Structures are given as C-alpha cells and as structure tokens.
Amino acid sequence: MSARATTTGGTTGELNADVVVGRGTFELRARLRVGPGEVLAVIGPNGAGKTTLLRSLAGLLALREGHIEVGGTRWDDPAAGLFVPTTDRRVGLVFQDYRLFPHLSVLDNVAFAARSRGARRTVARAAAAEVLAVVGLQALASRRPSQLSGGQAQRVALARALASGPAMMLLDEPLAALDARTRLEIRAELRRRLAEFAGPSIVVTHDPLEALVLADRILVLEDGRIAQTGTPSEVARRPVTEYVARLMGLNLYSGRLIAPAQGRIALDGGGELFASPTDLPVDARVLAVLAPTSISLHLGELPAGSPRNVWSGTVSGVELLTDRVRVAVSGAPDALVDVTAAAVAELRLSPGQPVRLSAKATEVTAYPAP
Numbered sequence: 001m002s003a004r005a006t007t008t009g010g011t012t013g014e015l016n017a018d019v020v021v022g023r024g025t026f027e028l029r030a031r032l033r034v035g036p037g038e039v040l041a042v043i044g045p046n047g048a049g050k051t052t053l054l055r056s057l058a059g060l061l062a063l064r065e066g067h068i069e070v071g072g073t074r075w076d077d078p079a080a081g082l083f084v085p086t087t088d089r090r091v092g093l094v095f096q097d098y099r100l101f102p103h104l105s106v107l108d109n110v111a112f113a114a115r116s117r118g119a120r121r122t123v124a125r126a127a128a129a130e131v132l133a134v135v136g137l138q139a140l141a142s143r144r145p146s147q148l149s150g151g152q153a154q155r156v157a158l159a160r161a162l163a164s165g166p167a168m169m170l171l172d173e174p175l176a177a178l179d180a181r182t183r184l185e186i187r188a189e190l191r192r193r194l195a196e197f198a199g200p201s202i203v204v205t206h207d208p209l210e211a212l213v214l215a216d217r218i219l220v221l222e223d224g225r226i227a228q229t230g231t232p233s234e235v236a237r238r239p240v241t242e243y244v245a246r247l248m249g250l251n252l253y254s255g256r257l258i259a260p261a262q263g264r265i266a267l268d269g270g271g272e273l274f275a276s277p278t279d280l281p282v283d284a285r286v287l288a289v290l291a292p293t294s295i296s297l298h299l300g301e302l303p304a305g306s307p308r309n310v311w312s313g314t315v316s317g318v319e320l321l322t323d324r325v326r327v328a329v330s331g332a333p334d335a336l337v338d339v340t341a342a343a344v345a346e347l348r349l350s351p352g353q354p355v356r357l358s359a360k361a362t363e364v365t366a367y368p369a370p
C-alpha cells in the first residue's frame, strides 16, 4: 500500500520515529523526535548505523518494525502495511557528493523537484530563480555542475533540496567533501539556512565541530543504538561514552563515589580521583571528565600545597597537535595531557619516561552514569 504525504510546500511538523531496521546481520533500533525547526546532528563511529537511519527516514530502506511520521503524516508503518516511497516523502536530501544532475543547468537542477511534480517549465524555473536569488546564487544559474567549485556545488545542492518544499531536511555528511577553508564558510551558511527552515532537519556528520556548531541537539549512535542525546553543550561537557569523550577531547573515567562531600571517586580501572563535592549519594555510579589541558606533568615529587589529584604514570606516546603536544600517559588512571612543546623539551618527555600527574579537584566534573 502506498499513501501520499502532505504536499503543501509549507508543511511543518515534528518527526516522530521509532526505527527498527536491519541490514544483513546489523540491526538499528532508535526512537527519535525532532521538532519543527530543530536541527539534530547524528554522530557515531563507522558502522554505527547513521546512514541506515537516514536512508530509512528518506524511504530508501523500509522499516522492519516501528513507524515514521512527519507532521502527523505516516510515511512508514509496517504493522499497518504502509510505506510511502521516497518520491512522495517531501524530504530535502543533501548528500556528501551532492548528486547534482550533470546534464542540467544550476537553474534546472533547482527547478527539478517542481518539474517532477508536474509544474510547467516556466513556473518551475521562475520559482527556482527566486530560490537562487535568496541564496545569492543567481550568477551561477546557467552553469553546469561541472563548472562549479565544491563549495558552489554544495550550495546548489542545498538550494535544490530547500526548493523542493520539503517537510524534513536530511543531510548526509554535507560538508565532508570540502577543503577546510571552504567548509568553514559553507558551514556558517548551512547553519543559517537550516535555522530558517521550518521543518525538522537531521545532519549526519563525522565532524564533532560541525555537530556542535550546526545542531540544536546531538544524537550519538553506537552499534545501532542511541548512546546519548542532548544539547551540544551537554554532550560536550558530559559525554557518556568513550567515543564521545575522545571526540570532544576529554578524559572520561567511570567509577563509584566513595565520599560525596570530598568528591572522592574510586575508579573502575584502578586509582582514585577527587572531583568537586557533590550531592550524589555514597556508592553512586558516576562518570568523571577531565580535560587534557587541566592536567600538569612533573618530574619528581610535587611541592606541598599541590592539587588534590596527584598520581604516577609512564609516558606511552607523544603526538604533535597544531598548537600543542598531546602526551598519552599510562597509569591509574591513564590520561591524555596537553602540554606546550617547550614543556616536552624541558621535561624530556618520550615514551617510557616516568612522570607525576596533577589536577585540581575543581577541574574534575563528576555526574551520574546513565
């Protein structure tokens, strides 16, 4: 059975989905709601199911169980025998490789959706010209995709998706093919366009910065399941998995709170950390984060009056970042520590070197484990 989604261009409404979908032995299970005007970034390691999620929302993969509803219109509901094909879903799709029609001009690419819905050529072209003017691309209207730069092609792909009058925008790694400088510029523009779009938007990305900048909310997928959802600042400040902590550049520890008033935590991997005092109960399972820039390295003992957290370790790796050096230290606990190149030279840091680590308790943030 097939049904037609609401076709008025201005349709807005939330996405309400309970996605259960399989690909070979892989299964994705994810419930999500994305409000009208809200931008959700989906992040996760390779093979987590991000593309699978996007494909099922777009109608390129049918659900095994659950449902997909946008603005109150059901697009997929296997229990009811309902499946709305992609062409009737009113989704604005933007792919990493843009997928512009090579034989059509920019204008006709943008007019395509209206044309395929039966609009007359002149009407579709006039509407497309208006969209191009709004996004400042009118000068490119007669060019072919092969005559566009990467950034221009991305902007045309976005304009084409928005011009189709979508109920929802789905973007798969939209900036991944751009060089770093163009990406910065196009990211700012994408953010503006999505902020203006009245329906829900979902952006799949590998780039944590992109997720933090573009999204109102972040959803972390790992192994076909939702590992965390939250605002960018919640996810950045309180990651619940190693993957997100690494992405956000934080040390993440799990443990048990043994003395809340002292913020004292017994870590699962051995060792202890002092965080700020907390109201959580004794024995609460907690996660604690500590930024690599908040840890200091020393050779030999520390003077009296040093920070609450002092422990020993051995340098296991030294990596040059753009503006500092990241030192991996194994100990109880392990830690990534960011220091200056001068400090590396001064402390003669190289793998195998024993060091002392220190961090203030106020730099350790503890929160309940999920």
Ligand SMILES: Nc1ncnc2c1ncn2[C@@H]1O[C@H](COP(=O)(O)OP(=O)(O)OP(=O)(O)O)[C@@H](O)[C@H]1O
Pocket: 023, 024, 025, 026, 044, 045, 046, 047, 048, 049, 050, 051, 052, 053
């Ligand atoms: N056509 C297919 N047949 C069988 N299994 C598939 C197929 N496509 C994808 N998979 C599997 O489904 C899982 C999820 O893949 P998916 O592409 O959704 O992940 P992803 O999070 O988008 O990964 P990436 O970041 O690498 O793009 C993976 O384990 C993958 O091997």
